Amino acid sequence: MGPIAHPTKSDMRAAVLARREAMSVSERSHAAQAMAQRLASLSLPAGPLALYWPIRSEADPRPAAQIWAGQARPLCLPAVTQDGLIFRAWTPGEALESGPFGLSEPPESAPAMTPAALIVPLAAFDRRGHRIGYGKGFYDRALARLGPVMAIGLAFATQEIPLVPDEPHDRQLDFVVTERETIDTRTP
Helix, strand or coil: CCCCCCCCHHHHHHHHHHHHHCCCHHHHHHHHHHHHHHHHCCCCCCCCEECCCCCCCCCCCHHHHHHHHHCCCCEEEEEEECCEEEEEECCCCCCCEECHHHCEECCCCCCEECCCEEEECCCEECCCCCEECCCCCHHHHHHHHHCCCEEEEECCHHHECCCCCCCCCCCCCCEEECCCCEEECCCC
16 A cells, blocks of 8 residues: 555645635625624734735625725735735725736836735635645745735635645744634734
8 A cells, every 4th residue: 555645735725716616706795794894803003904806716805995995094905026026005996907817906106015914815724824825926925025014814714724734934824814703823
């Protein structure tokens, strides 16, 4: 009998994304409203807050963006450059441009910002705050470059897996917010 094959990150990503895709549009919309309330209740550091513009079936941070915009919180969205992600000022309702990978980004004329906290998309997460992204490493590099910045994963509860295989360079999320709960990974 040979060694037991363990699933790779790629296998895990595919399985979890299939579960996410199986959710109805209505389920995702209701979940986004619940997530917005959870996000709005977090004690966040002062300064700009980076969100992302959802693609495909990603958890949608835009309802939370509306709440924060109403509180005059400075917001920004990522833009993909040859040097990695940068963050540009954005307010709900402002026009976006098409970017790489089907992303929507603020125009190059929008001022660059350094976020104090990032809402991070993900494919899968575990309760320790480790995540599986989409395989390009954009957020991993941005988090490393930004240094001490609060990182909050936004995902549907169905995206949780028992254990994300992590490596020494991986950055643990401070929180994971789902439609069901807020997981604070900063405390044991």
